[in-house]
Amino acid sequence: MSSSLSALLSATFYERGDDHLVELIHQRDTAAHRRLHSLDVAVYDPAGKLLATPPVDPGREVLDLGALVEEIPGVPDRVMVAFDTRYDERIFPYRPHQYAYLHRRGSTAPALYYAVNAVLGGVPDRIGVTTMNNFETYLFRRAPFAERYSVLLGCLSRFAAVEAQVYAHYGRERTSREVRLEPRTHLEVEVPAEHGGERLDRVELKALFRLAAYVVGRRAATGELVLFDHLFTYFK
Amino acid sequence: MSVPAAPEELSDGILLCYCTALTIGELRQACASGNWPPAGKEQSGKLCTGCLGDLLYCQRRFDSIRRP
Numbered sequence: 001m002s003s004s005l006s007a008l009l010s011a012t013f014y015e016r017g018d019d020h021l022v023e024l025i026h027q028r029d030t031a032a033h034r035r036l037h038s039l040d041v042a043v044y045d046p047a048g049k050l051l052a053t054p055p056v057d058p059g060r061e062v063l064d065l066g067a068l069v070e071e072i073p074g075v076p077d078r079v080m081v082a083f084d085t086r087y088d089e090r091i092f093p094y095r096p097h098q099y100a101y102l103h104r105r106g107s108t109a110p111a112l113y114y115a116v117n118a119v120l121g122g123v124p125d126r127i128g129v130t131t132m133n134n135f136e137t138y139l140f141r142r143a144p145f146a147e148r149y150s151v152l153l154g155c156l157s158r159f160a161a162v163e164a165q166v167y168a169h170y171g172r173e174r175t176s177r178e179v180r181l182e183p184r185t186h187l188e189v190e191v192p193a194e195h196g197g198e199r200l201d202r203v204e205l206k207a208l209f210r211l212a213a214y215v216v217g218r219r220a221a222t223g224e225l226v227l228f229d230h231l232f233t234y235f236k
Numbered sequence: 237m238s239v240p241a242a243p244e245e246l247s248d249g250i251l252l253c254y255c256t257a258l259t260i261g262e263l264r265q266a267c268a269s270g271n272w273p274p275a276g277k278e279q280s281g282k283l284c285t286g287c288l289g290d291l292l293y294c295q296r297r298f299d300s301i302r303r304p
Contacts, residue, residue: 006257121284121286123255125255125279158250160290209286210286
C-alpha cells in the first residue's frame with residue numbers, strides 16, 4: 001500500500017443566515033488517526049473572486065461555515081466554499097467522506113443533512129472504478145414539498161470554463177437551459193416547479209467536466225431551504 | 237486553435253488530476269518529451285472528470301511550446 005498522499009477537492013455553498021456545519025472527517029475508527037494531512041479552505045463569490053482562505057486545523061472534525069464566512073467583510077449572500085484536502089489512504093481507504101447539517105436560523109423548516117460534493121478526486125485511481133460523474137440526475141417525490149426549485153452549480157477548474165446543460169422533465173415535456181461557468185464561478189439555475197400543467201419530476205445535469213452541483217428546494221415566501229442534495233449518477 | 241493566456245501561473249507543483257495525483261510539472265515534462273501519459277497516470281482526467289478541462293488546457297499550452 002502506498003504511503004503517498006491522496007487528494008480531494010470538495011465544495012458546498014453557504015447562504016447568509018444559515019446554520020451550516022460541515023463534518024470534515026466522518027470516521028469513527030478509534031484505531032485510526034482520524035486526521036487529514038492538510039486542509040485548505042477557500043471562499044469564492046459568484047464571479048469567482050477569491051474572498052478568503054481562512055486557516056483551519058486539519059485535525060478538526062466539524063467546521064462551522066457560518067462563523068467562518070460571516071467574518072469576511074462584504075461577503076455576498078451566497079458563496080462557494082472549497083475544501084482542498086490531502087489525506088493518507090491508509091486512514092481513509094476510499095476518501096474522507098464529508099457530511100453537513102444545514103438549517104436556516106429561526107426557521108420552522110426541518111434541518112437538512114447532505115453529503116458534500118466530492119468534485120475533484122472523488123474517484124481515486126487506486127479503487128479502479130470508472131463511472132460517468134458528469135452526467136447526473138435527481139428524481140423528485142411525486143407529492144410537491146417545495147415551492148421553488150433550482151440547481152446550484154460551481155466550477156472548480158483553475159483554467160478552463162465549463163459548459164453545462166440543465167434539463168428539467170415534466171411528464172413527457174422537457175425544458176433545458178445552457179450555462180457556462182468560468183473558473184471558480186458559481187450560479188443558481190432556477191427550475192420551474194410546473195410546466196404545461198405537469199409537475200417537475202426530475203432534473204438532469206450534463207457537463208463536459210464535473211461541477212459542484214446541488215439540487216435546491218425553497219419555500220417561496222422566505223427562501224428557506226427545504227431541500228439541499230447532491231445529484232446522482234444514475235438515469236431513469 | 238488559439239490558447240488564451242493563463243489566468244493563473246502554471247506552477248509545476250500544482251495538482252492537476254486529484255484522482256491520479258498528476259501535477260502540472262509531470263504533465264509539462266510528459267509533453268516536452270512526447271511521452272504522454274506517464275506510467276501510472278493513464279487515467280488522468282477520466283475518473284471524476286473534474287480536471288479534464290484544465291488538463292486539456294495545459295496540454296495545449298505545453299504542446300504549443302514544444303511545437304510552435
